Amino acid sequence: MFKDIISKLANMVEQRFVHKNKLKILHNELDLIMKEQSHVLRHIESARETVNKSKKRIAFIELEVKSLDERENLLKKRERAALKQREIDSLRHEIVNIQGNREELEDEEMQLILDVEKLEKKMSSELSGINDQLASFDTKIKQIQEAISTVHSAILPIDKEMISVAEKLPAEIKDQYKRIAHRLDRPVVIIKDCNCTGCFSSIAAKTFSEIKNVGYGYCRECNRLLFFEKA
Numbered sequence: 001m002f003k004d005i006i007s008k009l010a011n012m013v014e015q016r017f018v019h020k021n022k023l024k025i026l027h028n029e030l031d032l033i034m035k036e037q038s039h040v041l042r043h044i045e046s047a048r049e050t051v052n053k054s055k056k057r058i059a060f061i062e063l064e065v066k067s068l069d070e071r072e073n074l075l076k077k078r079e080r081a082a083l084k085q086r087e088i089d090s091l092r093h094e095i096v097n098i099q100g101n102r103e104e105l106e107d108e109e110m111q112l113i114l115d116v117e118k119l120e121k122k123m124s125s126e127l128s129g130i131n132d133q134l135a136s137f138d139t140k141i142k143q144i145q146e147a148i149s150t151v152h153s154a155i156l157p158i159d160k161e162m163i164s165v166a167e168k169l170p171a172e173i174k175d176q177y178k179r180i181a182h183r184l185d186r187p188v189v190i191i192k193d194c195n196c197t198g199c200f201s202s203i204a205a206k207t208f209s210e211i212k213n214v215g216y217g218y219c220r221e222c223n224r225l226l227f228f229e230k231a
Helices: 002-081 085-166 173-182 205-214
Strands: 188-192 216-218 223-225
Touching: 002 085, 002 173, 002 188, 002 223, 085 173, 173 223, 205 216
Parallel strands: 188 223
Antiparallel strands: 216 223
C-alpha cells in the first residue's frame, strides 16, 4: 500500500515542481518589466531634474544681473560726483568689470533658456509614447501578478495533500521524507533510464534491481526517495 502512497507523492511533487518553475519564470518576467519601467521613470525624472536645475540657475542669474545693474548705477553716480582722476579711473575700471560679468551671465542665461526649451520640447514629444509605455507596463505587471496568484492557489492544495499523504508513510520512510523535504523541493522523484531525476546521478545496477523489486529506494548522491514506476 505504501508503494501507492510514494507513487502519489512522487506525482504531486512533480506537479508542485512544475508550478514552482512557472513561478520562477513569472517572477523573472515581473522583475524584467519592473526594471524596464524603472528605467523609463528614471529617464523622465532625470530630464525633469535637469530642467528644474536649469530654471533655478536662470532665476539665480536674473538676481545676479539685477544686483550688478544696481551696483553699476551706483558706481556711475559716484563717478559723476568724483573729483579726482584716480578715483574716476578706479570706478570706471570696476564698471567695466561689472559689465563683463553681466555679459557672461546673460550669455549663460540665454544658453540655458535655449537648452530648457529644447529639452521641454523633446519631453513633450516623447510624453505620449512614454505614457503608453508605462500603461503597457502596468497592464503586464497586473497580468503577471494575477498569474502568480493563480499558481500560488494551485500549489496550496497540493502542499496540503502532500502533508496528509506523507503522514500515511511508514515511520522510517516518513522521517527520511521529511528530512529531505526540509532541504529539497523534490523529496520524491521517479527513476528514469537508471538515473535519479532529482540530481541526475546514475543508479548502480544492484541498487536499481533492488528498487525495482521493492518499488522504492534512496539516491546515494542526494538522498532523495526514489520511486520506480513500472511501464
